[in-house]
Amino acid sequence: MPTVADVARVAGVGAITVSRFVNGTSYVSAAKKKKIQAAIDKLGYRPNQAARILKGHRAKVIGLILPDLADPFFGKCASAIESYASAHGYMTLIVASKHDRNISNNEVSMLIGQRVAGLIVVPSLSNDSLTEFLHEGIPIVALDRPLSGIAADEVVVENLGGAQTAVEHLIGHGHKRIVCVGYDKESHAVSHRILGYTNAMQSAGLKPELRLSIQSYEDALKLAKQWSKSPDRPSAIFTLNNVATRHMLEALREVNLQIPEKIALVAFDDLELAKLLSPALTVVRQPAVGLGAQAARVLFERIAAPKNQESEFGIKLVLPVEFIIRNSCGCTGIPAA
Template identity: 35%
Template sequence: MTARRGGGPTMQDVGRLAQVSAMTVSRVLKDDPGVSEATRERVFAAVDRLGYRRNQTARSLRLGGSGMIGLVVTNLANPFYSRLALGVQEVATEYGFRMLLSNSDEQADREPGLIDGLIDHQVEGLIVVPSGSRQQHLAAAMRHVPVVLAARPPAGLETDCVLVEDFHGARGATACLLAEGHTRIAFLGNPPALYTGAERLRGFWAAHEEAGIEPENALIRQGLVDAATAEAATLDLLRGSAGPTALFCTNNRISQGAIRALYKTGTTLPLAGFDDFDLSDVLGLPLTLVSYDADEIGRQAARLLLDRLGLQDGDPPAPRRVTVPTRILRHGIA
C-alpha cells in the first residue's frame, strides 16, 4: 500500500460525499459493528465513486492494534515542533489513529527512556526528531515498531525520513545578502553536531564560494542553543572592532536573540535566517527568511509511517527520504 502523497482522495473526501465524519469512515473501513447499515452503504458508495483505496487503507489501520502512534520532538516550546506535531496529528486523525507526544528537550540521554515508554504504551509506530547522532536506541526500537525520522536523517539506521532543504535554503538566503554587497556576514548557528547546523553552515559557505568571497572565521559562532545564547553572541560580534555588516541565523530562536541584540545596541543590520516567525513582516528590519511548511514535514512523516503499518505481506520498500522545499521571504527591503 502506498500512502497518499497529495493526489488521491482522502478519508475526509469520502466523509464529505457520504455526509459523515472521517472518523465514521474509519469505523466503516474497520468493520465496526456499531455503524448502521445505511451509513455503511453510503460510505462504501462514496469509496467506490471516488476510487478511494479502501482495502489498503483498512489494512493500514492494523486491526486489533492500539490505534496509537508516538511522536518524539526535541523542543515543544519551539513553534517549528508544534507545527510538525499538528501535521502528524492531522494525518493520524484522518486514518483513525491517536498520537502520543513526548518532548526530549534536546537531551540525548533522555530520549531512549521516552522511546521505551511509548513502546510500553503499545504504540504501533514512532516518528522521532533525534536529539543527537547516537541512534542505537532507535535501532532497538525498530525491532518492535516501524520508526520514521523527521527533520534530521538516520545515522547508521535503515529507515524512512523527512527533511527540509537545509543546504539549499541557507545557500539561497546567504546569496541574497552577498548580492547586496555584504562581504562580512556573521554566521550564528546551532550546535555543529546537529544535522541542521552542519547543513546550514555548508549552504552558507557554498554561497560565499560561488560569489568568490572567503567567509571570515572570526564572524562564525556555533553551538547556540536558544535566544539568550544567540543574543550574547550577537552582542559580542557587534562590539568587536571589525563587526559584521549582515547576519545569518540558522533558526527562529537564534534570529530572535540576534534581533534583540540589534535592538539593545540601536543597530540596524540586514538579517537572513531560517524559519519565518510571527510579526517578522512588521518589525521594520531588513529580513531575508527561509520559509517552509513545518506542518507538511509532520504530514509526510505520518504518511510514511502509516505506509509501513499497512504492509502485511511482501518485501518492504527500501528506506525513503522525502524533502520538503523551502522558499525565500523578504521583509523590509526596498
C-alpha cells in the same frame, strides 16, 4: 457502553466483520466498512484499547519524539502530524527528548511499552535505542533529519540549497563579512545549512565566520554587545533556525544595532510574525505543515502495508524551501509576504 455486538447488530453484519474492521487485520468490503462506520458513529462505540493490546494488537496510537517543544517549527510539524493521525482514527503521543540521552532512552522504552503502531522522530541523539522499534516490527519515519545507521524512511527539506540562496542574496547586497549564527551543529539539518552558508561564502572568495554556541538570549546578547563596541563588526548575519533568530533580534534591539541600517539579517525558517516586524524579516521558509503531513502519510502507508510487502530500504523525500524576500536584508519596496 456499546459493544462490538451492538455495532454488528446495527450495521447488519457479523461481529467478526466488525472486529476485522476495527483492528484492520483483514479485508472488509467498502460497502460493509461504510455500514460499520455509520453504526459506530450512531452508537458512539469506542474500541477497548487495553483489550486490544492484551490480545497482541498494536494500539491505535503513534509516537512522536521531538527535540524541543519550544521551537515553533516543530510545533507546526506536530500539529500537522496529529491532524493526519486523528483523521485516520489514531491518537498521537508527543514527547520531547530535550537533547538528553537518558530522557530519550526512557521515552523510547515508554513508547514501546505503550505498543504504538509507528513512530515519527526528529533525531537529535544516538540512534541505538531506536533499533528496538525495528526489532518489534514498528515502522519509523525520520522527520527533518535522517537516522544514521537505520534503514528508516525520512522526510527532510532542502537545507543546503536554501541556506546557499539566502547567503548569496546577502552577498549580492555587497556584504563581505557575513556571520553564521546558531547552535546544534551536529544535527543533519543545521550542518547542511552551515555547508550551504560556507559554500556561498567560499564561492565569493569570502571567509566564513561561524558562531555556533548561541542557544540563549544571554549568548546572543553577549555577542551583540561585542559587535556594538567594535568598529569592525560584521555587516550581515545569517541565523540557522528560528530560536537563534528570535534571540538575535532581541539582542540587537537591546544594543541599538538597527536592522538593516547597521547590520542586515536573513533567517533560516519563518517566524509567525516575521512579516509584521519592523523591518519585515527576510527568511528561508520551510514547509513545516507539509513536512509533518508527508511524514505522517509515509508512516501510515507503512502501518497499512502487509508485512510481506514492506520495503527493506527507507525512502527519502526532500521538500523544497521558499526564499521570502522582505526588508531585513536591505531590500526596500518589497511587500511583506
